[in-house]
Amino acid sequence: MANSNRKSDEETTFAAVPKAVVSRLSLYLRELQQLLSEGKETVRSGELGSRLGFTDAQVRKDLTYFGQFGYPGIGYRTDELVQAIRQILGTDIEWRVVIVGIGNLGRALLGYKGFASQGFQIVAAVDADPKKAGLKVEGVEVHPIEQLGKIVKRCRARLGMVAVPAAAAQNVVDQLVEAGVEGIVNFAPMTINLPEHVSHVGVDLASELEQITFAVAKRWHAQQQS
Amino acid sequence: MANSNRKSDEETTFAAVPKAVVSRLSLYLRELQQLLSEGKETVRSGELGSRLGFTDAQVRKDLTYFGQFGYPGIGYRTDELVQAIRQILGTDIEWRVVIVGIGNLGRALLGYKGFASQGFQIVAAVDADPKKAGLKVEGVEVHPIEQLGKIVKRCRARLGMVAVPAAAAQNVVDQLVEAGVEGIVNFAPMTINLPEHVSHVGVDLASELEQITFAVAKRWHAQQQS
DNA sequence: ACATGTGAAAAAATTCACAGCA
DNA sequence: TGCTGTGAATTTTTTCACATGT
Numbered sequence: 001m002a003n004s005n006r007k008s009d010e011e012t013t014f015a016a017v018p019k020a021v022v023s024r025l026s027l028y029l030r031e032l033q034q035l036l037s038e039g040k041e042t043v044r045s046g047e048l049g050s051r052l053g054f055t056d057a058q059v060r061k062d063l064t065y066f067g068q069f070g071y072p073g074i075g076y077r078t079d080e081l082v083q084a085i086r087q088i089l090g091t092d093i094e095w096r097v098v099i100v101g102i103g104n105l106g107r108a109l110l111g112y113k114g115f116a117s118q119g120f121q122i123v124a125a126v127d128a129d130p131k132k133a134g135l136k137v138e139g140v141e142v143h144p145i146e147q148l149g150k151i152v153k154r155c156r157a158r159l160g161m162v163a164v165p166a167a168a169a170q171n172v173v174d175q176l177v178e179a180g181v182e183g184i185v186n187f188a189p190m191t192i193n194l195p196e197h198v199s200h201v202g203v204d205l206a207s208e209l210e211q212i213t214f215a216v217a218k219r220w221h222a223q224q225q226s
Numbered sequence: 227m228a229n230s231n232r233k234s235d236e237e238t239t240f241a242a243v244p245k246a247v248v249s250r251l252s253l254y255l256r257e258l259q260q261l262l263s264e265g266k267e268t269v270r271s272g273e274l275g276s277r278l279g280f281t282d283a284q285v286r287k288d289l290t291y292f293g294q295f296g297y298p299g300i301g302y303r304t305d306e307l308v309q310a311i312r313q314i315l316g317t318d319i320e321w322r323v324v325i326v327g328i329g330n331l332g333r334a335l336l337g338y339k340g341f342a343s344q345g346f347q348i349v350a351a352v353d354a355d356p357k358k359a360g361l362k363v364e365g366v367e368v369h370p371i372e373q374l375g376k377i378v379k380r381c382r383a384r385l386g387m388v389a390v391p392a393a394a395a396q397n398v399v400d401q402l403v404e405a406g407v408e409g410i411v412n413f414a415p416m417t418i419n420l421p422e423h424v425s426h427v428g429v430d431l432a433s434e435l436e437q438i439t440f441a442v443a444k445r446w447h448a449q450q451q452s
Numbered sequence: 453a454c455a456t457g458t459g460a461a462a463a464a465a466t467t468c469a470c471a472g473c474a
Numbered sequence: 475t476g477c478t479g480t481g482a483a484t485t486t487t488t489t490c491a492c493a494t495g496t
Contacts, residue, residue, distance in 0.1 A: 014443075014444050014447045014448070015444065015448060017444075018464075018465065019437075020465080021465090022436075022437055022440050023433065023437060025436075025440075026430065026432075026433035026436045026437070027417070027430075027433070029436075030415060030416075030417070030430065030433070031417060034416070034417075044476090044477065044478090045477080045478075046477090051417055052417055055466085055467070056477090056478095057466075057467055057468070057469095058465095058466070058467080060477095060478065060479065060480085061465090061466075061467085061479085061480080063478095063479090064478090064479060064480070068478080068479070069478095070477075070478050070479080071473095071474070071477080071478075072472075072473045072474055072476080072477050072478045072479080073473070073474045073475075073476050073477050073478080074474075074476085074477070074478085075476095075477065075478080076478090088440070088443075089436045089439055089440050089443070090436075090439035090440055090442060090443035091436060091439055095435070095439055097435070103334075103337075104333060104334035104336075104337040104338070105334040105338065107330060107334065108329075108330035108331040108333065108334035109431070110330075111329075111330040112330070112331065112431055114415050114430075114431060114432045115431070115432055115435070117432075118432040118435070118436070119439075120432065120435055158442070159435065159438060159439075182438075182442045183438035183439070183441065183442055184438075185434050185435060185438065189256060189340050190256075190260070191253070191256070191257060191260075191277060191278055197445070199437075199438045199441035199442055199445075200438070201434050201437050201438055203429065203431075203434055204252065204253075204256070204340075205335070205338060205340060205341070205429075206252075206340045206341055206343075206344040206346065207249065207252035207253070207256070208411050208427050208429055209321070209323070209341070209344070209346055209385065209409075209411060210248075210251075210252045210255075210315045210316075210317060210344070211245075211248055211249060211252070211425075211427050212385060212408075212409035212410075212411065212425045212426070212427055213315055213316035213317055213321055213345075213385075213409070214248050214251075214314070214315045214316055215409065215425035216316060216384070216408045216409055216425055217240075217314075217315070217316035218240050218241065218243075219423070219425075221240045222240070222241060244486075244487065246487080247487095270454095270455065270456090271455075271456075272455085281488085281489075282455090282456095283488080283489060283490070283491095284488070284489080286455090286456065286457065286458085287457085287458085287487090287488075287489090289456095289457095290456090290457060290458075294456080294457070295456095296455075296456050296457080297455080297456075297495090297496070298454075298455055298456045298457080298494070298495045298496055299453075299454050299455050299456080299495075299496045300454085300455070300456085300496075301454095301455065301456080302456090
């Protein structure tokens with residue numbers, strides 16, 4: 001292998017990558033950073049996988065969508081793989097993020113320590129309540145909603161996090177799109193409409209709990225049967 | 227069809243249901259509740275699907291894992307389908323939930339209005355900081371961490387939400403399991419280990435953003451190619 | 453006529469199993 | 475020897491297309 005990056009010339013299609021692979025990549029990254037902090041210099045696909053509940057083959061297959069990162073007989077160099085995955089996910093550079101809606105959830109997002117360490121910098125906050133304008137929350141100034149577009153552009157925010165009531169979400173999203181953000185995380189429990197060229201992820205807290213109640217109900221059904 | 231529930235005698239295996247189906251079910255439910263509030267008495271699979279970005283066939287196939295809920299030539303009765311999905315997800319009954327970690331995120335969860343309407347009742351809060359013990363946040367009393375097990379049992383909480391720092395998460399989870407909770411939502415950016423019989427979902431906020439940066443990077447790659 | 457429910461076909465994702473390399 | 479990378483086989487999930495019911 002060469003000096004630093006192995007197989008850096010990627011001609012990966014990138015389009016054919018399953019969504020599930022990308023979410024596992026995030027988990028691999030988190031686990032590798034943990035491994036790194038534990039002082040492990042290398043890790044085998046089986047180790048990494050079993051920590052997360054995946055098979056060794058799954059880990060290897062996922063990674064080879066993007067290149068060859070391992071050393072036969074050895075495994076993966078932890079630090080190299082961390083760097084490689086950050087590059088794949090695009091978080092080897094800083095992303096500027098604007099938060100809309102400074103209620104309980106917005107405040108929690110503003111104060112969340114996990115963003116900065118992963119390459120996300122919250123550059124501005126916006127709220128519809130005029131009483132909140134001018135406030136500084138977690139060191140970030142809150143602006144009135146009317147200035148959303150201007151703020152996004154001035155701060156060169158590329159991503160938006162929406163933490164407003166469901167009824168206000170679509171309107172906020174439209175303004176974010178208009179202002180030119182490239183991606184949106186929507187915490188409002190509401191389906192939003194977006195143009196093709198803007199990515200989004202919806203996080204619905206009640207829905208997360210429902211995944212669990214279903215699993216519990218499923219176990220109950222299985223039990224009844226026997 | 228009969229008086230109220232169509233095909234109520236389910237012999238569904240329940241085990242063979244793909245995970246993705248369950249998360250779509252949550253989205254269907256949310257959309258149906260929206261539809262209901264708009265006064266729509268019936269809805270066709272195509273309508274429901276297109277609002278969420280799915281095909282009509284997908285909607286029908288998902289639902290038939292659990293029974294027959296539609297009326298050929300008509301569609302689905304909105305209110306009936308809402309009730310049916312709640313029953314499938316298990317949220318036709320109330321679930322008592324305990325929150326561990328009353329930092330910014332825990333407070334946001336405590337104040338989140340979307341839980342109650344979906345059948346989740348937050349019955350207790352716990353925090354490691356003794357200064358927080360005795361406080362009432364959003365009408366819920368905060369207890370010291372030492373009493374976690376006792377509180378879970380006294381309140382008969384069946385689910386736990388973990389919003390503590392990563393380093394503390396495994397320990398909290400172990401205590402929740404010991405206390406007998408049936409499911410856990412983990413907001414700490416850390417892999418947790420659980421026995422088979424306890425369900426869990428991990429919500430990693432940075433990971434959600436990474437899904438988007440990847441999508442943006444992907445689009446950039448596609449653009450370069452042309 | 454029109455929309456559901458559903459086997460069958462197709463597509464996608466995962467797992468297997470082994471060649472190749474350190 | 476031990477582990478990666480990867481085609482091939484398998485399994486899972488989605489889509490198709492039409493018989494069936496109202």
